[in-house]
Every structure is written in C-alpha cells, then in structure tokens.
Amino acid sequence: MKNCNLFKACMHFVIISLLTINALSAQHLFSVKYNHLTSEKLSRINTQINDAEILTLTYNRNIENKDFFRIPIVDKKNTQIILLNEQSGNHVVITPSSKAPSEFQLTPFFLEELQQSVLGNANRYLLIESDKELSVKSVSSVSAARGEVYIPQYFYGNSENKNEAYPQDRQIINIYKQKPILFPAFPDDPDNLSYIAQLEEEMSYYAYMYKLPDGTLCIYDYHFNPDNENKTIKGTHLQFSLSGSMNSEQYTATEYALDLWGTQLLGSVPVDISVSFILLEVGVLGRSFRMQDFFDDGSYETPFHNTFYPSSLWNQLVKYDATMMKDIVIEMNSYYSDEFYYGLDANAPSGKRDWVTIMLHEVTHGLGFMTNTTQDGYYFFVDEDGWLNYADYPCIYTRQLYAGLSGACVTELTEYERELLYISNNLYAGRPNSYLLTANEGVRVKMYAPKPYKPGSSRSHWDSSVSFPTFMKYAYQYPLHTFNFRKIGILKDLGWETPDNEPIISVTDIADLPNATSVDLSLTLEGTVLPNTATNKTIKWTIQNAGNTGATITNNIFSANATGTATVRATIYNGIAIWDNFTKDFNITVGKGAQTEPLAPTLFSNTTTEIILNTISDCEYRKDGGEWQKSTLFNELSPATFYNFEARKVENANYLPSPASPASTFSTLPLKINQNEFENIKIYAYRNNVIIQNESNLPVKSVEIFDVIGRTIYQNTTSEIETIINLQVTNGLYFVKIILQNDFSFCNKILIDR
Numbered sequence: 001m002k003n004c005n006l007f008k009a010c011m012h013f014v015i016i017s018l019l020t021i022n023a024l025s026a027q028h029l030f031s032v033k034y035n036h037l038t039s040e041k042l043s044r045i046n047t048q049i050n051d052a053e054i055l056t057l058t059y060n061r062n063i064e065n066k067d068f069f070r071i072p073i074v075d076k077k078n079t080q081i082i083l084l085n086e087q088s089g090n091h092v093v094i095t096p097s098s099k100a101p102s103e104f105q106l107t108p109f110f111l112e113e114l115q116q117s118v119l120g121n122a123n124r125y126l127l128i129e130s131d132k133e134l135s136v137k138s139v140s141s142v143s144a145a146r147g148e149v150y151i152p153q154y155f156y157g158n159s160e161n162k163n164e165a166y167p168q169d170r171q172i173i174n175i176y177k178q179k180p181i182l183f184p185a186f187p188d189d190p191d192n193l194s195y196i197a198q199l200e201e202e203m204s205y206y207a208y209m210y211k212l213p214d215g216t217l218c219i220y221d222y223h224f225n226p227d228n229e230n231k232t233i234k235g236t237h238l239q240f241s242l243s244g245s246m247n248s249e250q251y252t253a254t255e256y257a258l259d260l261w262g263t264q265l266l267g268s269v270p271v272d273i274s275v276s277f278i279l280l281e282v283g284v285l286g287r288s289f290r291m292q293d294f295f296d297d298g299s300y301e302t303p304f305h306n307t308f309y310p311s312s313l314w315n316q317l318v319k320y321d322a323t324m325m326k327d328i329v330i331e332m333n334s335y336y337s338d339e340f341y342y343g344l345d346a347n348a349p350s351g352k353r354d355w356v357t358i359m360l361h362e363v364t365h366g367l368g369f370m371t372n373t374t375q376d377g378y379y380f381f382v383d384e385d386g387w388l389n390y391a392d393y394p395c396i397y398t399r400q401l402y403a404g405l406s407g408a409c410v411t412e413l414t415e416y417e418r419e420l421l422y423i424s425n426n427l428y429a430g431r432p433n434s435y436l437l438t439a440n441e442g443v444r445v446k447m448y449a450p451k452p453y454k455p456g457s458s459r460s461h462w463d464s465s466v467s468f469p470t471f472m473k474y475a476y477q478y479p480l481h482t483f484n485f486r487k488i489g490i491l492k493d494l495g496w497e498t499p500d501n502e503p504i505i506s507v508t509d510i511a512d513l514p515n516a517t518s519v520d521l522s523l524t525l526e527g528t529v530l531p532n533t534a535t536n537k538t539i540k541w542t543i544q545n546a547g548n549t550g551a552t553i554t555n556n557i558f559s560a561n562a563t564g565t566a567t568v569r570a571t572i573y574n575g576i577a578i579w580d581n582f583t584k585d586f587n588i589t590v591g592k593g594a595q596t597e598p599l600a601p602t603l604f605s606n607t608t609t610e611i612i613l614n615t616i617s618d619c620e621y622r623k624d625g626g627e628w629q630k631s632t633l634f635n636e637l638s639p640a641t642f643y644n645f646e647a648r649k650v651e652n653a654n655y656l657p658s659p660a661s662p663a664s665t666f667s668t669l670p671l672k673i674n675q676n677e678f679e680n681i682k683i684y685a686y687r688n689n690v691i692i693q694n695e696s697n698l699p700v701k702s703v704e705i706f707d708v709i710g711r712t713i714y715q716n717t718t719s720e721i722e723t724i725i726n727l728q729v730t731n732g733l734y735f736v737k738i739i740l741q742n743d744f745s746f747c748n749k750i751l752i753d754r
C-alpha cells in the first residue's frame with residue numbers, strides 16, 4: 001500500500017441529490033521500529049536511566065472520551081521515543097516525522113499491540129525520550145496493564161494468510177493521523193471556516209501501518225476498536241464500529257439503527273462507520289461517501305471476478321480489514337438537527353424525519369447499494385489513495401442492473417446505451433437466479449432512473465413507484481425499521497452473507513399439476529403443495545420452454561396458440577428454506593383447439609345445374625349433409641331444385657374442425673328458353689304427318705297433340721321422341737305441345753290437309 005494522501009469520494013445525499021467531491025487526509029506522523037537498537041546502544045541507555053528520575057505518566061482523555069498517554073516532544077528533528085521493557089530489553093523506537101505534532105499520543109490500542117507483538121508482559125514500560133545520539137532527555141513509566149483492549153481476531157489470525165500474521169510476526173512501522181477535510185457550507189464565513197477546522201481536528205485519529213512477514217504493508221485503523229467504550233461496537237451478526245460527533249440522543253438512535261442492520265447481515269470484520277453532524281448546504285439533509293473500492297482480479301472468492309467491491313463488503317469477503325479508510329462516512333446537516341426524530345419507536349411526529357430510518361437508508365448505501373457508474377455510463381472506482389478513477393470493470397452493484405423487465409444487463413451495454421438507460425425510467429435490478437429475484441418472486445425490481453438524471457439518486461434507489469414498504473426510495477417517506485427481503489436479497493447478491501434464518505416447513509412436492517390443454521383454451525394453473533403444512537405455498541408459474549406452442553402465462557392462466565408440448569416451471573419462493581426456492585418443471589401437452597362455426601353460407605351464383613357459394617376463409621362446405629368439400633362449387637345439380645348448404649372451419653395443425661354452420665337453402669335456376677331457341681324448333685305438317693325438326697340444343701321431353709276440342713290424339717313421353725309423327729286424322733286444325741327438358745313448353749298450331 002502506498003502512503004495515504006488525499007482522497008476524493010463521491011457523495012450521496014439523502015434528499016437533495018448532488019454529486020461532488022470531498023476529501024479526507026492522513027498524514028504520516030511517526031516511524032516505528034521494533035528492537036532496533038543494538039545491545040551496546042541499549043546498555044548506554046540503561047546506564048543513563050539508572051541515574052534518571054522516572055516520572056509516572058497519567059492518562060489523558062481525548063474528544064472521543066478515550067484514554068491515552070500524552071508524550072510531549074520538545075524537538076521533533078532530534079527526538080526519538082523509546083518504549084522499553086526493562087526486564088527483557090525488548091523495545092520500540094518511535095521517531096517523529098517533520099509533520100508530527102508536538103506530542104505523541106500513546107493510545108491503549110498501540111500499547112496493547114506492542115505488548116502482544118514485541119514488548120512482552122511487564123508491570124510497566126519505560127518511556128524514554130532521547131536525541132538521535134541516544135542522550136536521554138527524560139524517562140517516565142506507563143502501566144502496561146490497560147485492561148480490555150479490543151484487537152479483533154481477524155487481525156491476528158492463525159492461518160498462512162499473509163494478512164493474518166501472528167502478533168509477533170507483524171510490525172507497526174508508521175503511525176498516521178487521519179482526519180477528514182470538510183468543505184464549509186459558507187466558505188466566506190470565518191466562523192464557519194473555523195468551525196469546520198475545529199471539527200476536522202476533533203475527528204482526527206491515529207491509524208497504524210503494519211508490515212507483515214512477507215513485506216506486505218497493511219493499514220489498521222485503531223478507530224475501529226471500541227477500546228474502553230464497548231458501546232461503539234454495535235450489531236450481533238455483523239458488527240459496526242461507530243464513531244463521529246453526535247450528542248447522546250443522536251448516538252443512541254444511530255446505534256439502534258446499526259443494531260437493526262447487525263441482525264440482518266453476517267460478517268467477521270466490523271464495518272467502520274462514522275456519523276457526524278456538520279453544517280451542510282441548506283436543502284441537504286446529509287450525505288454518505290463512497291469509500292475505497294477493491295478489485296477482484298480473479299484471485300478471490302467473490303460473486304464476480306473482474307469486479308469492484310465496496311470496502312465494507314470486501315473486508316468480509318477477504319476476512320480482514322483491508323482498508324485504512326472508514327467504510328461508511330455519513331455526514332448529516334446540523335442545520336436540520338432539530339428536524340429529526342431521534343426516538344426508537346418509529347413513531348416520528350408529522351413534520352419530523354425519523355433518524356433511525358435515515359440511518360438505515362444511508363448504511364444500506366454504504367453496504368454497497370450504490371452504483372459506480374458516471375451519468376454518462378463510464379465505470380469508476382475509488383482507489384487506495386481515495387481518488388476517483390475510470391475503470392474497465394463495473395462494481396458488483398452495477399452487475400445487478402438491467403434494461404427493462406427482460407433486457408440485457410447494463411454491463412453488456414455500451415457507455416452511450418447505459419447513459420440512455422439511466423434516464424429511461426426503464427431500469428431494473430435482478431440477475432437471473434438472484435436472491436433479489438427470489439425476494440421479488442421472480443420479477444425484476446424497478447430502479448429509480450428518471451429523466452432528467454438525478455445525480456446521487458438515480459440508479460441507487462428503488463423506483464418511487466414500487467409498492468412494497470421500503471426505506472430505499474430516493475426521498476424519505478415515513479418511519480420504517482423493518483427489512484424486506486428485496487433489500488436483503490440484493491445485498492446477498494452483492495456478496496453479503498446473512499445469519500441462518502428461522503427454519504421453515506419445507507415444500508416436498510407439488511402434486512395434481514395439469515398436463516393437457518388445447519390451443520386457445522385458458523388453463524388456470526393449479527397444484528397441490530405438499531405437505532399441506534408447508535410454510536410457503538404460493539406457486540409462481542413460468543414458461544420454462546414453450547416449444548412450438550407459443551405458450552404464455554398471465555396471472556396464472558396458461559394459454560398456447562399452437563399444438564405441442566410446453567414445459568412449465570412451478571416455483572415456490574423460499575419453499576425449501578428462506579432463500580431456497582422449490583421448483584418443479586412439468587409438461588403440458590397442447591392439443592388441437594376448438595373453432596367457432598362460421599356464419600351460414602351465402603350464394604355467389606347459381607345456374608340450372610350449379611351452385612357456387614361465397615368463399616368463407618378457412619372453411620369447407622357440404623350439401624344436404626353429404627361429404628365436406630373444399631370447393632365452393634356444387635355441380636351436376638337438377639334445375640329449379642332446392643339444396644341445403646353448410647360450412648365449417650377446416651381442421652388444421654392447431655385446430656379441430658368447427659361445428660357446422662347454420663344451413664342455407666339455395667336452388668338451381670329453372671331452365672329458360674329464349675325466343676331464339678323456340679325458333680329453332682320447327683313444327684309443321686306435311687300431308688298427314690307432323691314433323692318436328694329440333695335444331696335447338698334443348699332436348700324435347702315430350703310431345704302431345706290435341707284436336708280443337710282438346711282431345712289428346714297423340715302423346716309420347718318416352719325418351720324416343722319421333723321426329724316424324726304419322727297422324728291418321730281428318731283434315732283440320734290441331735295443336736302440338738312440345739315440352740322441353742326444363743319443363744318449358746310451347747304450343748304450335750298445325751293444319752292437317754291431306
């Protein structure tokens with residue numbers, strides 16, 4: 001790790017959203033060396049000590065109510081402080097840098113660490129101030145018994161992990177003083193400037209750089225430690241180390257919020273959080289900072305390689321404290337300190353904002369519910385020195401974001417596409433098979449992505465339209481001290497672990513599932529969840545594989561538009577255990593669907609022997625209950641005859657034939673003879689013969705001949721029509737009636753004149 005200088009961080013605002021830059025700083029104050037002096041030099045010092053007066057140092061107490069020994073430094077350029085176990089000779093040499101203050105603060109943490117790592121046990125240690133030539137200026141003693149000093153187990157460790165060295169294997173080599181640099185709300189106001197400066201000083205503290213056996217440098221921030229104040233460590237399954245400047249009422253409410261979060265997540269490294277009241281711009285309730293991000297280049301066990309992680313989470317993933325920065329820095333605007341409700345009962349009176357709820361919100365951001373993408377779609381990260389850098393890879397949160405309910409992950413988009421998506425009002429969260437999807441029953445959760453873009457708010461909150469109770473909308477709504485599964489789900493997707501949930505009665509099977517339906521039929525999906533006593537029994541249905549059926553499911557109704565087999569998945573979210581879904585895939589065979597009968601056929605045309613119906617799409621037709629035919633033409637019919645016609649929809653790949661339509665009755669035309677045709681049938685008499693000369697196309701059906709008083713004297717109705725009829729009759733007038741095939745007839749007079 002490089003020496004720590006300034007860092008920038010982007011901020012998140014609770015109500016009014018802005019993106020700006022703030023900075024913290026850390027200054028190198030002291031170098032530390034273990035057992036640095038040769039035995040010769042040590043004996044020179046011992047000689048001087050024997051003649052010196054030994055003062056006993058007493059404790060001082062700092063702004064954060066912690067004890068420390070104050071050791072004045074007269075001449076920084078020519079001073080070193082030697083901490084000595086006079087019995088063993090083990091010692092530590094502390095050398096001020098040019099920027100060191102005029103005193104060294106020997107903190108309980110530092111003393112305890114030295115006792116465990118190098119000095120060893122003793123009743124007291126001698127604290128010797130000497131010049132560089134080892135001329136002793138003063139000697140005092142400090143009690144080595146400092147009682148309970150919290151040095152977390154993860155920092156000691158006992159494995160081969162280089163970051164878990166034994167106390168004696170590691171060495172503090174530098175001491176820094178870390179303090180925030182705050183931007184004044186009123187830069188032209190001297191009072192405000194001095195207030196900010198004072199606050200910066202009061203919030204400063206020591207951080208320690210360690211060297212591990214393999215040469216790795218890591219930085220430990222003693223501010224993590226509760227020291228003598230156990231109340232700063234809050235949380236059961238996940239601990240928070242709380243510091244900051246708040247009054248006791250504010251502190252208690254903040255601890256309460258951290259306690260709530262501590263029941264929800266599991267972790268071995270306390271989350272280092274600072275909550276302070278400072279004066280911010282009017283209109284800004286508070287802000288939280290994005291702190292150092294860590295990159296998994298593929299060598300770690302994380303949810304995603306090539307991904308950045310916030311330090312609060314990264315520490316849990318690597319199981320040690322990897323950052324010297326705080327994990328979460330929240331600054332609330334003291335301008336509004338009277339407008340918060342600091343009670344713990346989620347019962348803020350109207351007009352007051354519930355402090356616990358706001359803390360829950362801000363801590364959620366600090367745990368990783370915050371994107372690392374610029375407004376125009378570029379990834380960035382905060383490096384170990386606190387600088388914002390463009391990145392080639394996204395953060396783990398960004399990997400949860402998607403375009404729309406079914407579109408691509410934003411990491412698959414170009415920067416420009418991301419920029420557009422972020423103002424599309426169509427941004428969603430929920431990776432496939434993610435905990436968030438489990439929590440939201442398989443549906444992505446809409447994220448806040450308004451147009452115009454809202455810096456600090458867009459993308460890092462649920463959308464305002466979501467209806468579940470949450471404190472993660474961009475604006476404060478109401479007191480809420482509970483956690484719904486979606487929030488926990490997305491944090492689990494980021495890599496957070498959760499404590500074991502209360503056991504539930506697991507689903508073992510879903511029986512009585514439907515297995516058949518037909519095209520266009522609405523099938524209500526149902527099943528019997530076994531056992532009947534299962535804790536969670538709500539089934540969500542999704543198409544796993546539609547095959548060729550075009551199957552869809554809407555509100556538990558299955559429908560398909562083609563025959564085939566569809567695979568449906570029944571999911572009971574949290575059915576086996578909390579976060580463990582029960583799923584069962586089953587097939588539904590889609591048979592041919594029913595069709596509605598068409599309207600009765602209508603007539604296109606008719607002749608004496610043919611009837612043509614109007615075409616009805618996808619239909620077939622029949623006459624008088626006969627065979628169905630595709631053609632609309634019915635021929636070889638009798639003239640002037642009535643027939644019944646019906647239509648039905650034809651059977652095809654997806655549908656059975658429909659029932660028959662109502663019948664329509666149409667008739668063929670009667671035969672008609674026009675005058676020309678009559679003229680082509682010539683009838684005349686020659687002597688006592690009647691001659692019928694048919695030159696028309698119409699066959700003659702029968703011939704009758706009557707006398708003038710109507711007596712039939714000749715009749716031929718056979719098919720053998722004579723064309724020359726010999727009549728043995730007297731001369732006179734006779735009538736010849738010709739009946740044609742179409743039953744039309746005409747009568748001609750003839751005169752028999754032999």
Ligand SMILES: [Zn+2]
Nearest residue numbers: 012013014474
């Ligand atoms: Zn927020």
